Each structure stands twice: as structure tokens, then as C-alpha cells.
Amino acid sequence: MKSRIFPLIATIVVFILLYMIGWQRFPAFGTTRVVLNILTDKSFLGVAAVGMTFVILSGGIDLSVGSIIAFTSIFCALLIKDVGVHPLGAFAIALALGAAFGGAMGAIIHYLKIPPFIVTLAGMFLARGCAFLLSEASVPIEHPFYSDISGMYYVFEDKGRLTFVATLFVIVLLVGLIIAHFTRFGRNVYALGGDKNSALLLGVPIARTTIGVYMLSSVLATLAGIIYSLYTRSGYPLATVGLELDAITAVVIGGTLLTGGVGYMAGTLVGVLILGVIQTYINFDGGLNSWWTKIVIGALLFVFIALQKVLSSGRPVFKLPSLKR
Amino acid sequence: MTTSTQPILQTRDLSISFGSVDALVSVDFNLRAGEIHALLGENGAGKSTLIKLVTGVYAKDSGQILLDGKEINPRNPREAQLLGISPVYQEINLIPTLSVAENIYLGSQPMRFGLVNTAAMNKQAEALLNRYNIDIDVNRTLSSYSVAIQQLVAIARGVDMSAKVLILDEPTASLDRHEVETLFNVMRQLKADGVGIILITHFLDQVYEISDRITVLRNGFKVGEYNTDELPRVKLISEMLGHELTQTLGKQATSETAKPKNQEAYIRVDGLGRKGYLEPIDLTVNEGEIVGLAGLLGSGRTETALLIFGIEGHDQGTIYVDGQAVHLRSPSQAIQEGFALCPEDRKTEGIVGELTVRENVILALQAKRGWFDFIPIKRQQELADEMIEALHIATPDAEKPAGQLSGGNQQKLILARWLASEPKFLILDEPTRGIDVGAHAEIINIIKRLSNDGMSLLVISSELAEVVDYSDRVIVLRDHKKVAELKGDEVTENRIMQVIAEEPNV
Ligand SMILES: Nc1ncnc2c1ncn2[C@@H]1O[C@H](COP(=O)(O)OP(=O)(O)OP(=O)(O)O)[C@@H](O)[C@H]1O
Ligand SMILES: [Mg+2]
Numbered sequence: 098m099k100s101r102i103f104p105l106i107a108t109i110v111v112f113i114l115l116y117m118i119g120w121q122r123f124p125a126f127g128t129t130r131v132v133l134n135i136l137t138d139k140s141f142l143g144v145a146a147v148g149m150t151f152v153i154l155s156g157g158i159d160l161s162v163g164s165i166i167a168f169t170s171i172f173c174a175l176l177i178k179d180v181g182v183h184p185l186g187a188f189a190i191a192l193a194l195g196a197a198f199g200g201a202m203g204a205i206i207h208y209l210k211i212p213p214f215i216v217t218l219a220g221m222f223l224a225r226g227c228a229f230l231l232s233e234a235s236v237p238i239e240h241p242f243y244s245d246i247s248g249m250y251y252v253f254e255d256k257g258r259l260t261f262v263a264t265l266f267v268i269v270l271l272v273g274l275i276i277a278h279f280t281r282f283g284r285n286v287y288a289l290g291g292d293k294n295s296a297l298l299l300g301v302p303i304a305r306t307t308i309g310v311y312m313l314s315s316v317l318a319t320l321a322g323i324i325y326s327l328y329t330r331s332g333y334p335l336a337t338v339g340l341e342l343d344a345i346t347a348v349v350i351g352g353t354l355l356t357g358g359v360g361y362m363a364g365t366l367v368g369v370l371i372l373g374v375i376q377t378y379i380n381f382d383g384g385l386n387s388w389w390t391k392i393v394i395g396a397l398l399f400v401f402i403a404l405q406k407v408l409s410s411g412r413p414v415f416k417l418p419s420l421k422r
Numbered sequence: 423m424t425t426s427t428q429p430i431l432q433t434r435d436l437s438i439s440f441g442s443v444d445a446l447v448s449v450d451f452n453l454r455a456g457e458i459h460a461l462l463g464e465n466g467a468g469k470s471t472l473i474k475l476v477t478g479v480y481a482k483d484s485g486q487i488l489l490d491g492k493e494i495n496p497r498n499p500r501e502a503q504l505l506g507i508s509p510v511y512q513e514i515n516l517i518p519t520l521s522v523a524e525n526i527y528l529g530s531q532p533m534r535f536g537l538v539n540t541a542a543m544n545k546q547a548e549a550l551l552n553r554y555n556i557d558i559d560v561n562r563t564l565s566s567y568s569v570a571i572q573q574l575v576a577i578a579r580g581v582d583m584s585a586k587v588l589i590l591d592e593p594t595a596s597l598d599r600h601e602v603e604t605l606f607n608v609m610r611q612l613k614a615d616g617v618g619i620i621l622i623t624h625f626l627d628q629v630y631e632i633s634d635r636i637t638v639l640r641n642g643f644k645v646g647e648y649n650t651d652e653l654p655r656v657k658l659i660s661e662m663l664g665h666e667l668t669q670t671l672g673k674q675a676t677s678e679t680a681k682p683k684n685q686e687a688y689i690r691v692d693g694l695g696r697k698g699y700l701e702p703i704d705l706t707v708n709e710g711e712i713v714g715l716a717g718l719l720g721s722g723r724t725e726t727a728l729l730i731f732g733i734e735g736h737d738q739g740t741i742y743v744d745g746q747a748v749h750l751r752s753p754s755q756a757i758q759e760g761f762a763l764c765p766e767d768r769k770t771e772g773i774v775g776e777l778t779v780r781e782n783v784i785l786a787l788q789a790k791r792g793w794f795d796f797i798p799i800k801r802q803q804e805l806a807d808e809m810i811e812a813l814h815i816a817t818p819d820a821e822k823p824a825g826q827l828s829g830g831n832q833q834k835l836i837l838a839r840w841l842a843s844e845p846k847f848l849i850l851d852e853p854t855r856g857i858d859v860g861a862h863a864e865i866i867n868i869i870k871r872l873s874n875d876g877m878s879l880l881v882i883s884s885e886l887a888e889v890v891d892y893s894d895r896v897i898v899l900r901d902h903k904k905v906a907e908l909k910g911d912e913v914t915e916n917r918i919m920q921v922i923a924e925e926p927n928v
Contacts, residue, residue: 275537278538279537279538279540280536280537280538281529281531281538284520284524284528284531284538285528285529287517287519287520287524288517288520288524288528290519291517291518291519291520292515292516292517292518292519294515295515295516295517296517297479297498297499298479298499298509298511298515299499299515299516299517299525299528299529300498300499300500300502300503300528300529301500301528301529302500303498358517358519358520359519
């Protein structure tokens with residue numbers, strides 16, 4: 098078996114196990130409601146996690162996504178409410194802004210050779226600060242377009258609801274999967290994370306790829322911000338504090354190595370679902386304090402990182418090739 | 423031979439320096455279309471630097487690079503590749519975490535509907551590697567294969583992409599005769615197609631076998647440009663070294679008799695093996711004896727070394743040191759027993775590029791003494807200077823980061839590290855790979871001197887002339903199994919070749 102795929106399989110097994118445990122206690126796990134609810138509830142986290150997957154695969158990190166979501170939500174709210182821009186126009190402006198922001202971070206990381214941790218940390222404070230500059234309080238959005246969107250969903254027989262935002266998340270994930278695995282850009286991202294120096298010597302366009310990765314992450318964070326605003330129908334400068342850490346957690350639990358170069362986009366979906374299942378279980382239980390979510394996720398993350406360590410420090414198995422002579 | 427005289431790649435007055443080191447000074451280099459041009463010189467002469475300038479890894483200080491008569495200024499390897507210059511660098515530069523096929527076609531993947539066509543890519547990769555007689559699962563990660571396979575993959579990639587110029591920086595370092603032959607056939611084919619090929623190597627036999635012309639560099643200067651068939655070997659060597667080669671290969675009978683022979687074996691390996699990795703092997707090394715390990719690539723030589731040194735676990739057999747059974751489960755235990763292993767893959771297993779030469783030299787010794795028994799800086803400096811002197815490591819001083827040394831000098835540095843740890847039993851895996859003629863003789867002398875001083879050595883080498891020269895006994899491996907042990911008069915190149923070539927009698 099290819100050892101690269103092992104973490105992904107481990108993740109899927111853990112997900113199924115957790116789900117079974119949930120199902121055993123709460124029969125509702127047997128309906129589509131639980132999964133669809135998780136998809137809706139985690140839609141903005143999931144979209145941000147797709148971007149984070151690219152960043153981590155490239156060997157980097159992006160701490161700015163939570164702040165970008167908050168900024169986007171308040172930015173759109175104000176454009177729609179105070180300036181009177183149509184929501185679609187507001188979204189377009191926000192996405193362009195997000196692309197520029199991410200591109201700038203990527204350029205600083207590449208050309209000034211400053212570690213991504215520092216650059217995106219600065220980006221995090223900057224975006225959060227700007228969000229507060231726009232408004233210190235939550236801004237509700239009342240626009241017919243928003244009501245239309247929340248009215249768009251498909252109901253399954255057992256009352257599970259496939260909402261617009263959940264669908265959007267799934268589409269983003271699929272597109273992310275195709276980009277990661279089947280485009281030259283995606284393969285360059287893997288190469289960059291695998292060995293940056295060799296990638297350069299092999300002719301991988303390092304500048305373009307690095308800038309592209311952070312641009313993609315910020316654009317997806319902005320999209321996550323738009324989803325957040327559609328989902329909560331408001332903009333809030335204090336929204337999604339620390340969401341980047343949840344996104345990183347989902348990516349790592351999904352089997353992507355923090356050191357870069359190894360991982361699967363599909364794993365990120367499973368990672369997000371696992372976070373959702375744990376939360377749902379603890380919500381259903383009622384008796385358990387919601388902080389248990391954090392504790393379980395912490396333990397799980399620890400187990401997965403330990404697993405990765407074992408796998409990556411394991412010496413390459415010298416499978417001896419047969420030389421035809 | 424109908425080599426055209428039309429230059430395809432030229433440099434004019436090309437210069438670059440790194441700090442105080444002038445790596446290249448005003449070098450004029452001329453590569454013609456359809457020729458194989460050997461670029462030769464000692465370790466640190468500037469060969470790899472010239473390649474890196476031409477392919478845009480480094481930016482030149484002054485001078486010109488011309489392709490087809492037009493000046494080019496590639497800013498990175500990618501731009502050079504787009505111009506038709508395809509390099510295979512000295513250290514294997516591939517992505518360990520990607521599959522073999524992806525490494526070959528990174529940046530030029532076959533596409534369908536705008537997406538990478540993985541199935542077609544794997545098929546192409548298989549077909550391509552078949553030309554080199556390699557039959558492997560191209561879908562597995564590169565890191566799961568041996569250094570030799572990785573090197574062949576790098577070469578296959580470089581050859582596949584070469585449009586006008588192919589550059590091979592020590593491509594044959596970890597290849598055996600068969601693979602070298604296959605590579606040469608591919609090179610001849612490319613040459614017939616009009617590709618200009620630059621070959622950097624320290625194997626002079628190969629230079630005379632395949633090259634049309636030779637350019638020699640010394641200390642960053644171009645010494646001359648010659649037709650291969652007009653330059654006798656002795657002349658070539660003196661051009662490279664700047665003086666005659668004093669110590670040549672050859673039996674140094676002087677000390678042979680001084681060795682204490684026929685006594686209880688110092689190291690005795692009894693049926694050591696692991697299922698699916700290495701068949702149980704027996705071998706002994708006496709005090710002050712040199713035992714050679716010969717065999718084709720993939721015959722289990724490196725595996726034997728790794729098992730003995732405890733890097734790989736064994737599931738049967740015992741190792742005796744001085745008659746005492748020892749249980750080695752890790753390299754650190756082996757080091758405590760006085761073992762040392764100088765590995766073949768210096769990039770991943772050897773040099774710590776960020777540390778200085780001095781720090782690299784004392785690494786093994788410090789590890790052996792434990793990190794609390796700190797070696798005084800003054801002693802460290804002495805040791806480092808001693809080693810730089812003894813092995814002629816080309817570096818301005820011991821405080822230079824090891825990553826900035828030339829490839830061959832890094833190889834010497836690894837040897838220095840293990841010598842500094844004062845082992846009783848030293849295992850050397852391809853100690854002369856990538857080392858220039860002068861230093862080559864030097865290292866062989868050192869090996870002999872060490873054994874005279876009472877050290878036991880197990881030496882793996884693909885260069886039979888060298889194995890025959892210093893070995894007291896030679897163990898031949900084939901298909902992960904010991905097939906013969908030659909001693910005394912049997913230790914000749916012919917005999918070893920015979921044993922290696924014999925069909926396994928099943
Ligand atoms: N990046 C660097 N920084 C500092 N010095 C360097 C760097 N690269 C090369 N040098 C120095 O330039 C000189 C030439 O090195 P180069 O690698 O070109 O030698 P080489 O001819 O390829 O030798 P070898 O046969 O050992 O591979 C050496 O003295 C080396 O230390
Ligand atoms: Mg070199």
C-alpha cells in the first residue's frame with residue numbers, strides 16, 4: 098500500500114467510527130439531517146479549509162483567514178446597507194480585495210523571504226483591525242437577495258436540508274480537489290512543499306506558485322466570509338476569531354502533513370466532517386459541557402500528529418526494483 | 423566523427439565570486455551542436471558553478487552567455503529550460519514526496535481537457551524508463567527507491583526535456599557499468615540528433631570512451647580546450663592538477679607485511695539477515711584488514727552495511743566484536759562499539775549544510791562522547807584544520823558553511839567526520855564517488871594508512887580496480903546474497919567480474 102494514502106484512510110476510519118458511536122446513542126444520526134446540518138454549519142470553515150489545504154501542501158501556513166472572514170462580512174454588510182450596492186456587486190468587490198490581499202502576502206513571503214507565519218500573522222491583525230475600523234458593532238443585513246438565498250434549499254424525505262451554502266462548500270471542495278490533483282498549478286504546489294530547492298532547480302515557477310497559493314487562500318477566505326454573511330445575515334467584526342486554527346486542525350486531521358508536500362483534498366472534507374460530528378454529538382448530549390468539543394478535538398489532533406510523525410520519520414522502505422538486464 | 427563546428431552554447435569572460443572565493447574567472451566555454459564535451463577539473467574547480475550560471479541558478483558577476491550566437495540571461499532554471507537547456511545537477515534534485523512519474527514530467531505533464539492526464543503520464547514514464555532498462559512502479563513515491571534509481575530518474579527527465587543542450591553533472595556517480603553503458607547509448611543517440619552535451623565526471627575512462635572534446639578548469643580558470651583524441655591521459659591529469667600526479671594507483675607493497683594477519687577476527691558477522699531485505703550473510707574482518715564488498719548495484723552491498731551498523735533492524739544472526747556477541751539495535755549503539763559508517767548518499771544522510779565545516783567534522787565524535795562532554799572549541803579547530811589538511815578539503819577556512827563546498831569536497835568532509843570519531847571498525851560506502859583524480863589517490867592512501875594503523879575496514883565500491891588495490895579479501899554479493907569470498911591471488915578484477923557475471927545456478 099502506498100504510505101501516502103495511509104493517513105487519509107486512517108481519517109476515514111476515525112470518521113466512520115465516530116459516526117457509528119453517535120448513531121448508536123442518537124438514532125437521528127441515521128438521517129440525512131445530521132450530515133447536511135454539519136455541511137451547512139461548517140460551510141464557511143470548510144471553504145477556508147480548502148484554501149488552507151493548498152497553503153499547508155505548499156509548506157506554508159495562513160493565519161489570516163479568520164480575520165478575513167470577519168472583515169468580509171462587515172465590508173459586505175456596509176456596502177449593501179450604507180452604500181446601497183447590490184450584494185453580488187459587493188461580493189465581487191470583496192473577492193477582488195481578497196485576491197489583492199492574498200497576492201500581496203504571497204509576494205512578501207516570496208520576494209522578501211519572510212516566513213509565512215509572520216506575514217500572515219501581520220495579515221491577521223491588519224484584517225481584524227480594518228474590520229473594527231469599519232464598524233465596532235454587528236451590522237444586520239436586510240436585503241431581498243439574502244432572503245432569496247436562504248430560501249434556496251432542497252429538502253430530503255427525512256427533512257434533511259441541503260442549503261445553498263452547503264452546496265457551495267461541496268462545489269468549492271470539488272473544484273479544489275481538481276486543482277490540487279489535476280492541474281499543473283496544483284502539482285507545483287505539491288512539489289514546492291516537497292522540496293523547495295529541488296522544485297526551483299526542476300523549473301517550477303516558485304514565485305507564481307507561492308503568490309498563487311496565498312491568493313487562493315485569501316480568495317477562499319473571502320468567499321467563506323460571504324458565506325458567513327449569507328448564513329448569519331449580518332456582518333460582525335468579532336466573528337470567527339481563531340477560525341484559522343480550526344481550519345488547520347481540519348486539514349491536519351484530514352491527513353495532510355504539516356511539513357508540506359503530502360496530502361489529499363478529500364481528507365480535508367473528512368477532517369471538517371469529523372469536527373462537525375464531534376460537535377453534534379456533544380450538542381445532542383445536552384449534559385456535556387460544550388468545551389468537551391475542544392478537548393476531544395485536541396486529543397484527536399494530537400493522535401493524528403503523532404501518527405504523521407511516525408509515518409514521516411519511518412525510514413523509506415527500500416523496495417528493491419528489479420533491474421532487467 | 424562528423425561533429426559540426428557550429429557553437430551552440432558559449433560563455434564569454436564569464437565570472438562569478440562568492441565572497442572572497444573567485445569560483446569562475448573570465449571563462450570562455452564553447453559547446454558545439456552534436457558533440458559530447460567533457461568539463462573536467464579538480465573538486466572545487468568551478469564545474470558545477472559554470473553549469474549553475476548557464477542554467478540561471480546563480481547570477482553572473484560579469485561576462486556573457488550565448489545560445490545559438492544570441493545572448494541569453496536566464497534568471498532561473500525554468501527560463502533556461504524554456505530556452506532548450508536541460509540540466510541534471512550533481513546532487514539529485516527531485517521531489518522525494520512525489521511519484522516517479524510526476525518527477526519526470528513535473529511542468530510538462532501530458533494534458534487532456536486542460537487537466538493532467540495521470541494515466542497517460544504513468545504510461546509515458548514507464549516507456550521512458552524502459553529505455554534505461556528500469557522496470558519499476560512509477561506511481562510510487564520517489565523516496566521509496568534507491569539512490570541509483572533516483573539518479574537514473576533524474577537523468578531520464580533531463581534527457582527527455584533536452585531540446586538543444588543537455589548538461590550532466592556527474593551522472594554516473596552511483597551507476598554501475600551496465601547503466602553507464604545504457605546512458606552512453608542514449609547520449610550517442612542524442613548527439614546524432616544534434617544535441618550538445620556537457621558531461622562532468624571524475625571517471626577519466628568514461629571521458630575517453632565517450633567525449634569528443636574536453637575543457638579543463640582549474641581554480642576557476644579555464645586551462646584549455648582540447649580534442650579528446652589529441653590529449654593523452656597523463657597530460658590531462660597534469661592540466662587538471664597543475665602538476666604531475668605523484669601518487670598513482672598501484673600496489674604499495676611496503677606495508678602489506680606489517681599487518682597482523684591470521685588471528686581471531688575482530689569483527690565477526692554470523693548469519694546476519696532480515697527476511698525480504700538481505701539473505702543471512704557471514705563475514706569477518708580482522709584487525710587492520712580491509713575487506714572489499716563488490717557486486718552490482720542493488721546486489722545488497724549497502725543493505726549489508728546498514729544492517730551491520732544497526733540502521734536497519736535484523737531478524738536473525740549475531741555480530742561479534744572481539745569474540746563478544748553484541749546487540750546492536752541502533753546506530754548510536756554501533757558507534758559506542760567503535761563502529762562508523764560513511765554513507766553513500768551525502769545529500770540526505772551526510773552533510774548538514776547549515777553547519778560549518780568544523781561543526782560537521784566534530785559531529786560524530788561529539789555524538790560518541792555524549793553531548794555533555796563538550797569538545798573545547800580550540801580542540802575542534804585543531805581537528806578540523808587537521809582534516810582539511812589531510813584530505814585537501816578546498817575551503818578558505820573551517821568556518822565556511824558546509825553546504826557551500828563543492829560536491830566532491832562535501833564527500834571528503836563526510837569521510838573526515840568519521841575519521842575524526844576514531845572508530846575501530848569503519849564501513850565506507852562508495853568513498854571515492856565524485857572525488858577528483860588527485861584526491862582519489864589520496865583517499866585510497868588514507869584507507870591503506872588506516873588499516874596499517876590497525877583499523878578494520880569494510881569498503882563498498884563499484885570501482886573494481888580500486889577494490890582490488892586495497893582489499894585483503896573481497897566478498898561478492900549478488901541478488902542480496904553472498905556468492906563468493908575471494909582471497910590472496912584470487913583478488914583480481916577479472917575474477918570478481920567473473921563471479922558477478924555468473925548466472926545464478928538455480
Ligand atoms: N553557493 C556557494 N556559496 C559559496 N561558495 C560556493 C558556492 N557554490 C560554490 N562555491 C565555491 O565555489 C568553488 C567551486 O565550486 P563548484 O561546486 O563549482 O566545484 P566543482 O568543480 O563542481 O567541484 P566538484 O568536483 O567537487 O563537484 C568552491 O570553492 C566552492 O566552495
Ligand atoms: Mg560539482
